[in-house]
Amino acid sequence: MKKAGVRKSIHRTLKVPSRQGAVRLGGKVFLYAFLCVTGFVFLYPLLKMISMSFMTADDLVNPLVSWVPYGFETANFSRAMQVLGYWQTLWTTIYVSVLPAILQTLVCALTGYGIARYKFKGKNLLFGLILATFIIPTQITMIPQFLMYKNLGILYSLKAYLLPAVFGQGMRSAIFVLIFVLFFQQMPVSLTEAAEIDGANQIVIFMRIAVPVAKPGFLISFLLSMVWYWNETYLGSLYFGASIKTLPMKLENFVEAFNKLVSASAADTGATANEAIQMAGTFLIILPLLIVYFCLQKQFIEGIEKTGITGE
């Protein structure tokens, strides 16, 4: 105890001569200031969005109102919900993002397990190939894929997402394989060897030992995959056309949808899709993701950090 204290004090004298104390304090203040400013810049669009979504049409043009509106206009949200067909679309979005995410996670887990656990010929080459697929842009594969799905008759249905996911070619699957390789590599070899000696076959080892060890890997892969599928609109609008519309896709032509809705009902004539209603719609679309993130932010961040620590 005493020894440790002495060592610490020696350290301090070596590292920080006392006259530098003030400089250090100043530095710390500067760091906090930097973090707070950049944090604000990061959040600015979101804060502005929340503030604007509660504004009335008058508040929007009133130069005196910049952040806090006079009255909280919740009608914006009910309008936006109507335009988006919120609950229906939310349900569509959930299954469009959850189903491919589950399949992608499972297949990438198997692929990653093979690489992490077995020594086989051409393994390094294959792993390199898997990682290299990350830089292949979807643009170069989407046209033949589009024609392929059309011939198979699965265009304009969710199967156009599911089929590539089943074969490990879903969105950014290289990242998920990498995550699983890193997680499965942490599994101690002695554990599997012991199980082997006890007569467990490979499937049992995978299900009973490997999967529990890599549970955080499964979680982070599933979450990231789900979020990325949720936010994907480029491929979605190509493969689904008008038959499946997720929330972000509906935001793309929010204004047109609003005008259509207004012209259909005579009572609302004169209403326009002002910024407040558009922002309310945007807020509604981000909200489910925000909820998921704030409930599971620890898993998100630790998952990525662990990948960084063991990775490279």
Added chain:
Amino acid sequence: MRKGKLSRSARNNIRGWLCEVPWLIGFVVFTLYPIANTMKMSFDSVVISATGLVTSPVGIENYRKAFLGDVTFPKLLLSYVGEIVLQVPIVIVFSIIVALILSKEIKGKGIFRTLFFLPVIIISGPIIQKFIDMGMMAIQGADSNTIIMNVMEMLPDTAGGLLQTLLDSFVMTLWFSGVQILLLLSAVQKVDRPMYEAAHIDGASNWECFWKITLPNLRNMIAICIIYTIVTISTFDTNKVITAIRDNMFQVSLGLGYASAQAWVYFVVLLLVIGFFMLLYGPRKEAIYGNTKAAKLELKRARKLKKAQERNLKKLYRESRRYRE
């Protein structure tokens, strides 16, 4: 054990490849074949008609049209390259700074990490587009800043326009750095502490430590982050080049062949951009030990030694097996 006939390594060979079967099938069917097919189609004129696809070979006509006939495509490509060359350093430098700050003992570290990662979760094309349209992604006050305006006027049109788009979507550029910050943060924390202590005792300042210890240690991770940044920005929905390619698919006058040619051009440009950045700041095996000749020689010698040891071990193993048999 059960199948006594096969050796352990042979069994592992089979099991390993079995695990990779789904991925391999998928790779051939959904990646390799489409890439080749896009290549083939880029030399054809392909039009969707009521009866099906009408294909006729046209040679390099599509590529000629992309560069010489199309007014917008070369311009879009050029501005894409310009934007990415500006955006990648911004993202990387910003990520390094934030990662270094977060690696210090700071209160509320968790909150800031959560905050900087948040954009990764919500970033999607239409939402970003809405924010950009409303001017929320711009640096506030940049438009009324006379210095910036004056600089913009002095620059030629293309460069000025580039700067304008950069200012208009500055926050978006920062929003692309969520994953990179976390990756770099874990890399910073992995750097050996004693190295800094030794350097401090030898009288190195923090500034020197950053350039001589931290940065070389981060080099490989930075290279990974550069690639990640380029790929995410290049395939992001608001990228005008990729939306142009998608829109051209359904234009009867241009057809799929032309879109394929554009896709290939885009892919090559993307590879060139990655290559450019890797030449500039690629991964180095010897990054940690510095690039001196002596260090390289040392490494070579170490490798030779390791190989010799492995050879000896193998020999020993073989002999012991023979002995057992």
